[in-house]
Amino acid sequence: QQQVKQSPQSLIVQKGGIPIINCAYENTAFDYFPWYQQFPGKGPALLIAIRPDVSEKKEGRFTISFNKSAKQFSLHIMDSQPGDSATYFCAASGGAGANSKLTFGKGITLSVRP
């Protein structure tokens, strides 16, 4: 049973476009939701994270929207650039206590065309 599901599997946008990556989770005990960016041969790098007490969080060109009742959250990348071409993972955890391990989605490959 996959606890965190991402969609779409891959995404191609033109430079300046706004790719939207969606994530759905099943475990209602999750209360921390980060997004990671990974380039080939590198480890995941934290982009932005949200907790369920807010519905939206923005950091630079990255915005997370969170819908607790639907158990969904999404990543929006404003003014996308070719350098944003990477694999993006959503993840979830039970927070800082005993359930702090991250459960990841399968990732989506984003290509930003010049």
Place this chain on the structure above:
Amino acid sequence: DTGVSQDPRHKITKRGQNVTFRCDPISEHNRLYWYRQTLGQGPEFLTYFQNEAQLEKSRLLSDRFSAERPKGSFSTLEIQRTEQGDSAMYLCASSFLQGAIDTQYFGPGTRLTVL
């Protein structure tokens, strides 16, 4: 560079051999995690430490796997009698537990290939 470091970055071994990986966390981070990532998948949790105590192990961590963090600083992950199915990227992450937030920062990973 004050990020998480891992050594070696690449390891090629023959089936049946033992391998050991090292992770150095960000200084003063009290939690250290190990994950495994196979091609086309997200990282999967293996185990984690708070200081030197190993608090949780995944069912993925068979008897052939052992991890240590002897002084609450660096950690090692050993795989005994490697199998081809062990081929993967092994990722280490560290965090400093602060209130309700446990933000994990990942290292570059160790790519293991078992022939």
